[in-house]
Amino acid sequence: MATTEIGLDHHLSNHDDHEHHEHHDNFFTKYVFSQDHKIIARQFLITGIIWAIVGVFFSVLFRIQLAWPNESFPILETLLGKWAEGGKMSPDFYYSLVTMHGTIMVFFVLTAGLSGTFSNLLIPLQCGVRDMASPFINMLSFWFFLIAGLIMFSSLFLENGAASGGWTSYPPLSGLPEATKGGGMGMTLWLVSMALFIVSSLMGGLNYIATILNMRTKGMTMFRLPLTIWAFFFTAIIGVLSFPVLLAGAILLIFDRSFGTAFYLSDIFFKGEVLTNHAGQIIEGGSPLLFQHLFWFLGHPEVYIVILPAMGMVSEILSTNSRKPIFGYTAMVYSIMAITVLSFLVWAHHMFVSGLNPFVGSVFVLVTLLIAVPSAVKVFNWITTVWRGNIRFTPAMLFAIGFVSMFISGGLTGIFLGNSSLDIPLHDTYFVVAHFHIVMAIAAGFGMFAGIYHWFPKLFNGRMMNEPIAYIHFWITLIGSYCIFWPMHYLGMTGVPRRYFSFNEFDTFGVYGDLNVFITVAAIVVFCTQFLFVFNFFYSIFYGRKMKTLNPWKANTLEWTTPRELGHGNWPGAIPSVYRGAHEYSKDGRDYTPQHIPDSQLDNYNPIIAEAVK
C-alpha cells in the first residue's frame, strides 16, 4: 500500500484490495504468518508475556538462593536436576540465571514485548493508517524476534548451561570460552540470539518511523499526534541509531571468541598460565574497556527505549482518565526529544569506576544530571494533568499513577548515582540494582500493564478485562514492588555488592540475612500475583465482557472510531480525518471532543464564538 498519493480516494481503493485478499486467508496466513499490524502486535504481546513469566521466575529462583543460602530445597533438585544437587543451587547456574534474567527482561520483555506490541497496535490506529509502511518487514521483525528468543531459550538446556557473564557480557569474562561454564556454547548462542534480536528491532523501528512520518491521515499534523505516537517515534529513532553500535561491539566479540583476534583481550592469565590463541601466540593488544564503550553506547539509550513507550502511554491514560487535557503538550514533546538527544551522550556514567579520566567523568556527570530536567518536566506535567482532574480510577489509570510514583522514586536515586564521586562507593552494589529496577524495570512494567488494561478492547475484539482482579493485581504489585526494591537501597548504601552468589564468607553482610528473606518473600508474593493477571488476560481474550460502546473510556483518539472487531485495513469505510489535538478533554463544556469530528458537528457549536476565537 505504499504509494506517493495518500488521499481519501486512494485509501478507499486500497481497502478494496484488502477485502479481496481476505477471501484467501486461512489460519496460517491470518494468525501465524500474518502481515496485519494488529495480529503482529498480539504475537509480540503474547510472546512477551511468556518471556516475562520465564524471566521473573528466574529472579525468584535466585532470590531463593540469596535468602536462604544455607538451606537445601529438594524441590530445586527435582526442578533443575544437576544444577541443584542436594537441593542447593550451583554457583554457575546462579550466574546463568542472573544473566538470562537481565537479558530476557530488558530485551525480550521490555523492548520487544512493550515497544513491539504497542507501536504495532497504536501507530496505525492512532495515526489513521490501514497498515504499516512495509507489512512484510513488520512480519519479518516478529519472526526474527521469535527465532532470537528460541535460540536464547535453547541455550538454557545446554550441557554446560546458558551464558553466565552478566547481561552486559563484559569481556574478558565473556571473551574466554574457558573462563565460565556457560562461556562456551552458551555465550555463542547468546551472541547469535542478540544479533538476530538487533536485526528484528531495526526492522521494526524503521517501519514505525516511516509510518509515522509519511502515512498519517488527513489533518493529522505532527503536533496533533497523541503523545503515545511521539514516544514510539523517538523510541524507534533511538533504537535505529544505537542498536547497530551494539551489533558492532558484538561482532568484534564474536571475532575474539571464535577467530582468535584480540580486540578486547590482552595478556590474560588463566589458571596461572598465559592464554594463547589457536596459533599459539600470546593474546595481547586488546582493550576490555572498548567493549564497555560500545556496549553502553547502546546500553544507556536502551533504558530510554524501555521507558519512553511507557511514558507515552501513561501520558495518554492519565489525560483520558483525568478528563483533562495533558498539561503542556508541547513541553512533553520537546522533553521526549531532549531525552532522546541526551540519551546518546551519557553512556560513560556506567563506567565511572573503570579508570575513566576524571575530567571526562565530570562532563558525563553534567550531561547525566541534565537528563533530570526533561524527566522532571514530564513528571511535573503528569502531576499537573491529574491535579484537580475528574479522576476515574480504572485499572489502567492506577497503573499509570503507579508508574509516576515508581519513576519519581527511582529517578531520585538516579541523581545519586549520576555523580561520579558518589558512584564510587555505590557502584555495583544493591543500590544500583534498586535504582534501575524501580525507575526502568518496574516503571516500564507498570506502563505495560497500564497499556494492556487500557487497550485490551482494541487488542482482542472489543473484550474488556475483569476489573476486580485487576485491582487486586495492582495493589499487591505496587506494594510488593516497593517491598522488594526499597530495602535494597539500604543494602547498597552499606556496600553489599550485587551479583554475589552468597555472603557466607562476609561477616559484615551477615546481619542483612533477614532483609534478604523479606525481599525474597515479597518477590515470591509479587510473582504469584502476576498469575492473576495472566489468568485475567487469557480468560478475557475468550470470555471477557464485551464493551458496551465503541469508546469505553470516552477517549479522543482515532483508535476508538474503529469497529468492535477490527478487520484488515482497520476502518471499513473511509479513514476519519482529524480536526484537533488528541487530548482535548473538558473543553468548551464538552466532556470530550474526539479528534475526528469537525467543529461544525460538535454539540454546542456556535459559529459566532468559533469565528471570534479564531
Add this chain to the structure above:
Amino acid sequence: MMTTSYQENEYQKPIIQPKKFVLWGAIASMIMMFAGLTSAYIVRKAQGNWVLFKMPDIFWISTIVIIISSITLYLAERSFKQENIKMYRLSLGITFVLAVVFLVCQYLGWKQMGEYGIHLKGNPSGSFLYVISGLHALHLVGGLFFILIMFVKSFFLHPVKLLIDTLNPERYLNIELLSTYWHFVDILWIYLFIFFLINSL
C-alpha cells in the same frame, strides 16, 4: 494554539516514499555501525601497542573500481528512465562485473596483507582492517544480489510494458532503491579507505 494556521482542505502529504524512507533509515543505522567500528579503532589506537603497516596498494584499484561501478549504475538508472533497455542491461551488467572485480581486489588486498605478516589474529590494527573491510564487503554482497536480480529481470522487460512502467513513477522504485544503496556502499568504502589511509601514515 500550535495548529491554527492549518488549512482544512489540506491533507497530509508524505515527505518521501515510505520504502525509500525505510532504506534511508537503514542507511543511517549502517552509518552508526561503521561509526561505532571506526571510533573503536581510534579509541583503541590511542591506547598504544599498535602495529603500523602500509595499506595494500591494491585497495587503490578497488577504490577506483567501485567509483566506476557507481557511475555505470547511474547510467543504468538513466537509461531505464529513458526506456533504453539495451543500454540499461549493458550498464547493469558492467556494474555487476565491476562489483565482482571489487570483491576480488579486496580478497587480493587481504592476501597482500597476509604476505606482510599482518593476519586476522594478532595486533588489533590488522584485525580491525580485516573485520571492517570484511563487513563492508558483506554489505556490498547484499547489493550484488539485488543487481543480479535486476539484471536477470532486464532480459524479460517488454518494451510496451516498460513504456507503461516508465509513465508511473512508482515503477522507478526498485532501480532508485538499488542506486541509493549502491552509492551508499560506494561512499562508505571511500570513507573507510581514506580513514585507513590516514591511519596508516
